[in-house]
Amino acid sequence: MQNTDDITQIFKGVIFENEPLSRHTWYQIGGPCDFYCIPEDIDNLKELIGYCEKNRYDYFIHGKGSNLLIGDNGIRGFVIDVSKACSFTKIEKSIITAGAGVYMPKLVLECEKLGLGGIEMFAGIPGSVGGAIKMNAGCHGKEIFDVLTAVTVMQHGSTVTMKKDQVEFGYRHVKTFVDPAIVILSGTMQLEYTDAEKLSERRKEFMKKRQQTQPINLPSSGSVFKNPKNDHAARLIDQCGLKGLRIGHASVSTKHANFIVNEGGARATDVLQIIKQIKETVFKRFGVALELEVKLVGFSQDELNNLI
Ligand SMILES: Cc1cc2nc3c(=O)[nH]c(=O)nc-3n(C[C@H](O)[C@H](O)[C@H](O)COP(=O)(O)OP(=O)(O)OC[C@H]3O[C@@H](n4cnc5c(N)ncnc54)[C@H](O)[C@@H]3O)c2cc1C
Numbered sequence: 001m002q003n004t005d006d007i008t009q010i011f012k013g014v015i016f017e018n019e020p021l022s023r024h025t026w027y028q029i030g031g032p033c034d035f036y037c038i039p040e041d042i043d044n045l046k047e048l049i050g051y052c053e054k055n056r057y058d059y060f061i062h063g064k065g066s067n068l069l070i071g072d073n074g075i076r077g078f079v080i081d082v083s084k085a086c087s088f089t090k091i092e093k094s095i096i097t098a099g100a101g102v103y104m105p106k107l108v109l110e111c112e113k114l115g116l117g118g119i120e121m122f123a124g125i126p127g128s129v130g131g132a133i134k135m136n137a138g139c140h141g142k143e144i145f146d147v148l149t150a151v152t153v154m155q156h157g158s159t160v161t162m163k164k165d166q167v168e169f170g171y172r173h174v175k176t177f178v179d180p181a182i183v184i185l186s187g188t189m190q191l192e193y194t195d196a197e198k199l200s201e202r203r204k205e206f207m208k209k210r211q212q213t214q215p216i217n218l219p220s221s222g223s224v225f226k227n228p229k230n231d232h233a234a235r236l237i238d239q240c241g242l243k244g245l246r247i248g249h250a251s252v253s254t255k256h257a258n259f260i261v262n263e264g265g266a267r268a269t270d271v272l273q274i275i276k277q278i279k280e281t282v283f284k285r286f287g288v289a290l291e292l293e294v295k296l297v298g299f300s301q302d303e304l305n306n307l308i
Contacts, residue, residue: 004035007035011047013037013040013048013085016035018033021033021065021074022070025065025066025070025221026126027065029262030065030071030298033076033079034078037080038081041085045080048078048080049080049157053156058077058078059080060079060080060297061082061180062079062082063100063130064083064131066222067131067137067294068221068294069297070298071268071296071298073300074298080183082100087102091114094116096116096188097187099129099185100183100184101129102129103126103127104123104137105123105126107119107129108122109123113196115196116191116193117193118190118194120199120206121139122139123206124139124206124207124210124216125137125222126222129186129187130184130185132144133148133174133184139206140209145169147191149190150188151167152185153183159185172226213255214255214259218261219261219262220260222294224258224294226292228288228290233257234257237257237258237282238257239286242278245277245278248266248270250263250266250267268299272296278290
């Protein structure tokens with residue numbers, strides 16, 4: 001990167017130079033970025049993005065890093081963490097607007113205390129509201145777009161609120177927000193008044209099920225592949241006998257075949273090799289081209305060849 005000295009003058013938030021991204025991903029994997037920035041507020045976020053765009057520096061919006069596999073060489077440019085700038089929640093009766101940086105499990109608990117239901121099944125999704133919107137995250141038969149009524153985004157400095165019917169979304173994918181220059185600022189959700197105790201019981205049931213079926217004690221990115229139509233990626237991987245497959249310090253979980261776990265000290269290339277092997281084996285055996293749910297960032301084209 002060229003001279004970035006002026007960044008410390010325009011930027012009022014926290015900034016780390018050459019920051020290892022393994023500190024900011026659930027996988028605990030990922031090389032450094034040039035700058036890891038945590039803007040103070042939305043004005044500050046806008047200024048930072050304006051600075052990057054004016055100087056043609058790459059930037060990447062980071063939530064909680066729970067759906068990311070970041071390459072061992074890291075990311076060039078700016079990684080922008082919106083957890084502080086977008087940390088508000090606004091509640092009007094049963095309508096809640098949550099900032100993109102709010103941690104989803106925390107939002108679930110906050111709503112539970114107020115007797116507001118409809119998102120209790122998301123208690124085990126360890127990401128931000130912004131990440132959940134970008135991914136259309138979901139579980140137990142429900143996805144975030146089932147409760148969203150509007151999303152506020154910023155693009156090239158302009159802020160716009162879009163109603164749900166203006167957004168094109170599908171299973172773990174939101175076409176309208178594919179452009180990486182779109183920053184999700186907040187989401188508005190219509191919830192339902194429900195007995196707080198009942199909500200708490202339901203949440204605990206969902207969490208218990210997760211504990212029984214997923215390796216949540218080890219670093220991962222959750223499900224690596226999307227489920228093919230009318231089937232489960234985990235079933236296909238399991239049928240291929242790939243549970244327990246190990247490369248370096250990464251392995252296919254023996255508890256849930258669609259999770260690749262970091263057993264400690266795994267490198268991104270270990271996980272990538274496993275992904276490649278799963279894709280090839282499942283395709284050979286079932287003719288199914290598994291599609292990635294995890295987002296791969298900071299890999300060279302050579303590394304990604306034959307993958308996507
Ligand atoms: C143990 C475990 C269990 C999981 N279970 C589930 C599950 O049940 N269901 C499910 O759907 N997912 C699950 N996940 C995956 C992950 O938690 C979700 O996809 C989550 O919504 C990602 O949010 P995040 O804040 O961590 O996003 P990140 O991983 O930080 O980012 C994901 C993508 O969103 C983009 N992004 C993040 N914030 C913004 C923003 N404000 N504006 C624009 N773009 C943004 C990033 O650029 C990136 O492209 C699981 C993960 C783990 C580790």
